[in-house]
Amino acid sequence: MTAHNPLSFILDQNKLTGPNYNDWFRNSTIVLNSEKIIYVLDKKPPKEAASDVSEAKLAKFEKWWGYDLQAKIYMLVSMSIELQSRFEEAANDTDIQLHLKDLYGVQTRSERHATVKELLTTRLGDGTSVHEHGVRMIGIIEKLLGLDVVIPGELATDIILLSLPPSFDGFVVNFKMNKLEATLEEFVNKLTTYEATIKKEKHVF
Template sequence: MSMSEGSSSKGEGEFYLMSCIKDVPTLRGDNYTEWRKKVDFGFVCAEVDWVLETPQPTKPVDPVRDDKDDDEAWDKNKRDHAPMEIAYTLKNKKWQTANKKCMAFIKNTIENAIMGSIAECASIREYLETIKSQFTGSSKTYATQLLKQLVTEKYTGGGHGIRKHILRMSNLAAKLKPRDDDLELKPALLVHLVMASLPSQFDNFVVNYNMNPEKWDIEMTIAMCVQEEDRLKAQNGGSINYVKDNKKRTFTQSNKGSPSKPYAKGSMPHHQKF
């Protein structure tokens, strides 16, 4: 947004910033990405986001009278310079006002213990870059934690159901992208992680998926997993306990059903054809 586009009145800009500040989480160090997203949203609503991309206006060089200039030439130089000086004064005042608002907004969303470790900067752009560099390490650590959670995640049943389990994994994966585009998980990889998180009762289901050339997106994965869980529940008398005494439990004849046999290629039941 250009400076000319940041045309909201002073009162409106302050109102929008004050309205948005309550929605910005206090920056603690482990929540930098969410904090920055909310901060940027506040700046956009207040129409002061242009100051992040616009450097402070540079004062035009004052005219200097040359020894060869007569009075008429000198007066002309001053007249030519006057509009540039006025334009600079107006732009600089506007820039300083927006910069001051943004700086105050930022400082009111940072934990006091962290504030003292952030060096003062003349512009909000420099200040945000300083904050970003300080929390890069924390961001990488958090990304590593997210990846570890995804890889070690296991579905153990319970009252939440398999749909919520898969949605939770999908949300964990979605948190990686804002940190680093290189960390974005492709849908196919996320589906494989979901399959790896399923208990042993789903082993045949997973084998059948791996043998089939069709690839699923996360919505199809949810639908098919819910369908398979319903089938397993029906086979087991309406309920399943995936974990007992922290050990995986397998189906036996006494479980009102026997383990599913692997389906021969092309002979899967209709409800499990992928």
């Protein structure tokens, strides 16, 4: 990996093996954005320059292919040896990206479905602390983010509220009536405090 980009270590430490395609692609876009060459992934390569093309257009043409080659190198050196040998003859980085999407897109959809199902069906079980449960739910939400599923904060909070047993009904009512706002971590801490309160009350009784 080229040494001049301090972010290149992200790709060095997270090489593409296949199943980690989404994480790898997200890291790749971070590095390419830092180089200001991410646009080569979104635009089709320019047609081959004609012999009578102007110097300005020729310079633009050569600049695009130079950046494209740079992006391709970033991609190749951050792959496993097996994948490198498969894609090193690819015409450009866009071809590499399209083939990778075809290879691992179905797997990603399957993982996304399973993760969404886990988020919506997980419930706070007997003997499990609400803090432990909340941390698990946040972990699932963050996993979905890695699968390109963005869940707004309010919706994430509502999903966690729905996963709680009736003993937390008082907390749910108070939280909604007062329209409290909190990050997911702060929200889980509030639940932990409430759980300690109801346990203390039970002990007193």
